[in-house]
Amino acid sequence: MSFELLDNVFWHSLNGVQARFSKGNGTARRYAVGFSPIVAFAEAQRPDFDALRPYCGVGDHFYCAGWSGPAPSHWTIDADTSMFQMVWAGEAPAADDTLLMTPLDARHAPQMVALATLVPPGPFGLRTVELGVYLGVFDGEQLVAMAGERSAAGALREVSGVCTHPDFQGRGHARALMFAVIRMQLARQQIPFLHVMENNVNACRMYERMGFRVHQSLAVRVVTRVR
DSSP, X not given: OOOGGGGGHHHHHHTTTTGGGEEEOSSEEEEOTTXXXXXXXXXXXXXXXXXXXXXXXXXXXXXXXXXXXXXXXXXXXXXXXXXXXXXXOSOOOOOOOSSOOEEOOGGXXXXXXXXXXXXXXXXXXXXXXXXXXXXXXEETTEEEEEEEEEEEETTEEXXXXXXXXXXXXXSSHHHHXXXXXXXXXXXXXXXXXXXXXXXXXXXXHHHXXXXXXXXXXXXXXXXXXXX
């Protein structure tokens, strides 16, 4: 099976099925304000930052994948690292009826952002919950773990927003939530994939044990418009 869409998956998502959640033009797009601060370009290795400028303000920062050239004018590179793209290669996981999982929506967004700020799973915003299915685990009224979906291109569907409050880690919440999301995606005939920072060794190992396999390594940067 060809996974060439993964080479520039955020562009294919923002310029395709998720275009209604984005701002931009034929060469540069970003998730709209309130969503995950991610940008993408038609040519990942030759990003047209000038085309992006009308859709962002001075001081705005974004995550940008697949690009490793010098900093463009009017922008700074604040972080320069790499991540793995991993694709599901396992069987459909069994259902777990022992953990109460709650569908999350806009009402839960402030708690979701607070959890994603405490234990960052990657870029996250108040409206990120609109990008797909999100499931959470609560302890009383407190959201303590969540997982959901972000980008989509062709049959590919990203598993994202996976995080657990430090006081509740080690109980298998994240794994169970991810399996529930993956079951939904497989039932839709979709191919689950995810991104994980290469230096997050424990997460990489967990995802491999679950059934994901590394597809490729991608550069990822955080950039800020300075003027």
